[in-house]
Amino acid sequence: MSNRLKDKVAIITGGAGGIGSAAGQLFCEEGAKVVLVDRDRSTTEAVANDMRNKVPGARVLAIVADVAKDSEALRIVAETEAGFGGIDILVNIAGIREYWRLADAPAESWHDILGVNLLSYAYMAKAAIPALRKSGTGCIVNISSTYGVTGRSGMGQYDATKAGILALTRTLAFEEAEHGVRVNALCPGFTLTPFHFKRAQAAGRTADELRNEKLRECLMQRWADPREIAYPILWLASEEASYITATTLMADGGRPVM
Ligand SMILES: NC(=O)c1ccc[n+]([C@@H]2O[C@H](COP(=O)([O-])OP(=O)(O)OC[C@H]3O[C@@H](n4cnc5c(N)ncnc54)[C@H](O)[C@@H]3O)[C@@H](O)[C@H]2O)c1
Structure with a gap:
């Protein structure tokens, strides 16, 4: 275990998924207290137990929640503060995919994907901001996608949410700079989860x-291996990135130049 996040409290939504669990494990290895938030109880608890086994001394809390509901954000923050005494880092990773061409996309799938991929990022940020401001080193890392920056056909709903995350990130960075909270976005490319x-x-x-x-x-x-995405998340969340805010960091193997 190294100490780049020593005793920092980090909430990770989508924490039982591929990139979320890789980030959670790396954060544990770096000394953080980690709250894994995901929607399925048995999967989330299994991932938390796996981390406790792999990282001796890991401090992990598993919270089962549907992050698309704003009331759940308040509960997640309350349980984190009760369990670990504050919040220093919020990593929004929860995401779903829809594969409609926009000419065929039903309203229901728009609601579903906006709820998880964009609104949950806004709800979690709003709920965590009071604690992040108190932290003194508070920060948010939002996971977008290489396709939040460039276009393609077939996943327009997903790509729109990922572009929305970049706008949300910039505005939060503007508004929270005076409160000492950094806000950045990371855009992964093809990641084998x-x-x-x-x-x-x-x-x-x-x-x-x-x-x-x-x-x-x-x-x-x-x-990419999920751990190759977890490292830039770690860096953005650590004090090594103390002068970095409002940034969109690409971790996509050099896709946009092609
Ligand atoms: N894997 C890639 O190639 C890739 C590329 C670019 C961006 N991303 C983004 O990275 C993130 C993680 O991707 P992944 O490949 O690890 O996917 P994944 O499906 O393994 O992880 C996403 C997690 O979010 C959780 N989740 C979904 N809806 C939820 C809800 N309502 N409440 C709580 N949790 C919920 C899922 O249960 C899952 O564990 C996503 O936001 C994805 O869009 C992934």
């Missing part, structure tokens, strides 16, 4: 095929 393994499997492809695939869409020509 269980979500992608399941999709590949459903399409008849093996995990190894996916891992060894030569990606033409980015300079690195390969998928």
Whole structure:
């Protein structure tokens, strides 16, 4: 265990997912007290237990919540403060995907994806800001996507939420700078999480095929491991980034230059 986040309290939404659990484990390794928030009880508790096993001395709290509901944000913050005594870092990672072309996208899927991918980021920030202001080193890291910056066809609803996260991040950074809270966004590219393994499997492809695939869409020509995304999240959340706010950091293997 190293100490880049020694005794900092970090809430991670989507903490049982691929990038969320990688960030949670790395934060534990760096001495943080970590609150994993996700929607399924058995998965969230299993991920928290896995972290306790892998990182001796890890301090992890699992909270089951639907982050698309604003009242849940207040409960998450209250339980975090009761369990760990404050909040220093909020990492918004929860996300869902929709695969409609915009000409066909139903209203219901718009509501679903806006609720998780954009509104939950706003609700969590609003609920955590009083504690983040008190922290003295408070910060928020919002997970967007390389497609929040560039375009494509077929996932317009998702891409719109990810672009919205970048606007939300900049405004929060403006408004919270005077209160000492930094707010940044990270845009991952193709990251090999269980979500992608399941999709590949459903399409008849093996995990190894996916891992060894030569990606033409980015300079690195390969998928990222979730830990390669967790490191820039860690950096943005740490005091090493103490002069960084309102930034959009790309972690996409050099995709937008192609
Ligand atoms: N994997 C990639 O290639 C990639 C690329 C760019 C951006 N991202 C973004 O990174 C984030 C994590 O991606 P991932 O690949 O790890 O996906 P994932 O599906 O493994 O993780 C997302 C997590 O969010 C949780 N979640 C969804 N709705 C929720 C709700 N209402 N309440 C609480 N939790 C909820 C899910 O249960 C899941 O654990 C997402 O925001 C995604 O858009 C991923």
